[in-house]
Amino acid sequence: MELYSQQGRARSDPQIRKGRRRARLLGTWQTQIRDTHQRASLLFFWELIPMRAEPLRKKKKVDPKKDQAVKDRLKKRIRRLEKASQELIPIEDFITPVRLLDKARQRPPVELPFEESERRALLLKKWSLYKHQEHEKERDAIRTMLKSQQEALQELQLMSPELHAEATKRDLNLFPFEREGPDYTPPVSNYQPPEGRYHDITKVYTQVEFKR
Amino acid sequence: MAAPIRQSLFGVAKGWWRFEGLWAGSLGSRSLALAAAPSISGSPWRLLGAVCLQRPPLVSKPLTPLQEEMAALLQQIEVEGSLYSDHELRALDEAQQLAKKKADLYDEEGDERNILLVQDLEDAWEQKFLQFKPGARITEADKKNDRTSLNRKLDRNLVLLVKEKLGDQDVWMLPQAEWQPGETLRGTAERTLATLSGEFSASL
Numbered sequence: 001m002e003l004y005s006q007q008g009r010a011r012s013d014p015q016i017r018k019g020r021r022r023a024r025l026l027g028t029w030q031t032q033i034r035d036t037h038q039r040a041s042l043l044f045f046w047e048l049i050p051m052r053a054e055p056l057r058k059k060k061k062v063d064p065k066k067d068q069a070v071k072d073r074l075k076k077r078i079r080r081l082e083k084a085s086q087e088l089i090p091i092e093d094f095i096t097p098v099r100l101l102d103k104a105r106q107r108p109p110v111e112l113p114f115e116e117s118e119r120r121a122l123l124l125k126k127w128s129l130y131k132h133q134e135h136e137k138e139r140d141a142i143r144t145m146l147k148s149q150q151e152a153l154q155e156l157q158l159m160s161p162e163l164h165a166e167a168t169k170r171d172l173n174l175f176p177f178e179r180e181g182p183d184y185t186p187p188v189s190n191y192q193p194p195e196g197r198y199h200d201i202t203k204v205y206t207q208v209e210f211k212r
Numbered sequence: 213m214a215a216p217i218r219q220s221l222f223g224v225a226k227g228w229w230r231f232e233g234l235w236a237g238s239l240g241s242r243s244l245a246l247a248a249a250p251s252i253s254g255s256p257w258r259l260l261g262a263v264c265l266q267r268p269p270l271v272s273k274p275l276t277p278l279q280e281e282m283a284a285l286l287q288q289i290e291v292e293g294s295l296y297s298d299h300e301l302r303a304l305d306e307a308q309q310l311a312k313k314k315a316d317l318y319d320e321e322g323d324e325r326n327i328l329l330v331q332d333l334e335d336a337w338e339q340k341f342l343q344f345k346p347g348a349r350i351t352e353a354d355k356k357n358d359r360t361s362l363n364r365k366l367d368r369n370l371v372l373l374v375k376e377k378l379g380d381q382d383v384w385m386l387p388q389a390e391w392q393p394g395e396t397l398r399g400t401a402e403r404t405l406a407t408l409s410g411e412f413s414a415s416l
Contacts, residue, residue, distance in 0.1 A: 105295040127282050159257060166396040182272045185346040186366055
């Protein structure tokens with residue numbers, strides 16, 4: 001292993017070896033010459049006598065063991081993190097914002113007059129009856145549709161089994177099925193949307209899966 | 213027909229029952245019925261495949277009076293069970309301040325802050341809303357009763373019919389084509405779709 005001095009020259013460099021010998025001869029007090037890069041090679045290189053630095057430390061042999069110990073500590077920390085329960089992603093809808101817990105926000109309770117409460121009760125009853133009838137109609141419509149479909153397929157089966165087999169095959173293009181529902185007004189043909197950029201500020205949480 | 217407008221094809225193939233009249237039947241699936249076809253070996257039936265091309269509704273149906281009442285009631289109940297919003301709180305504060313000013317008859321220091329009253333904001337919003345012109349639910353085609361346009365009856369499901377001659381009579385019915393041996397009934401329907409005149413794009 002190459003040992004390097006402060007200025008990055010190898011210890012076994014012949015010029016440094018020369019400089020060391022000269023240093024021993026002339027004494028260490030002749031050292032403060034710094035512009036060594038401008039000098040010729042015959043002059044001493046005093047950089048081997050670092051007057052302002054600490055004495056050179058020896059490289060310790062325990063280094064591989066130390067590295068191993070550091071790695072072990074990191075692994076232990078990782079294992080502890082894995083064992084600890086994962087932080088769950090918060091559901092924003094279930095957390096009431098603090099500014100809504102103010103008492104000043106509470107509406108005063110409404111006392112309904114008798115007629116109003118009666119009207120509401122009667123309306124709710126009419127509505128439930130209406131929805132029940134609507135549901136029955138929908139169910140009957142679907143039932144008749146399915147029945148006619150089954151009858152048709154039976155007739156086809158009687159007539160030509162090959163066509164029937166092809167008709168009862170699955171259509172893979174049916175799903176995933178997407179359609180946008182009817183709006184209140186139709187789209188305007190020459191609509192100019194307002195200018196501006198759309199900044200999406202929804203918070204995205206990520207849960208990191210620790211795998212062993 | 214009008215310029216290319218996307219339609220979705222719902223039912224695929226329906227047959228024509230020669231003896232019983234129009235088959236009122238299922239949309240949304242590959243339902244098949246049969247008719248007379250000497251092309252099928254031995255059988256006296258002829259097979260025709262038809263296509264049911266639909267324009268789904270673009271606009272929701274108008275509410276019945278009962279539905280309107282119920283919608284209003286639900287809205288009322290929701291408001292009664294809710295908290296005050298920021299806008300409402302501001303309105304309440306301003307009402308209080310106004311009452312205080314009337315009672316005290318001297319100017320408060322906090323006058324400079326509330327130049328923009330809640331009422332002004334609401335008026336501005338109302339103006340902005342009135343500037344927007346939404347599309348008409350009842351279109352011109354409705355008023356003229358133009359049966360060839362796609363823009364009519366936006367709240368209903370429209371089906372394409374063609375007029376064809378059956379024997380002596382002219383009948384409005386679904387576009388159909390004769391089944392050819394070697395193709396499925398679905399293929400017949402697709403062929404019918406392709407042979408329809410006019411520009412449109414439909415997806416099966």
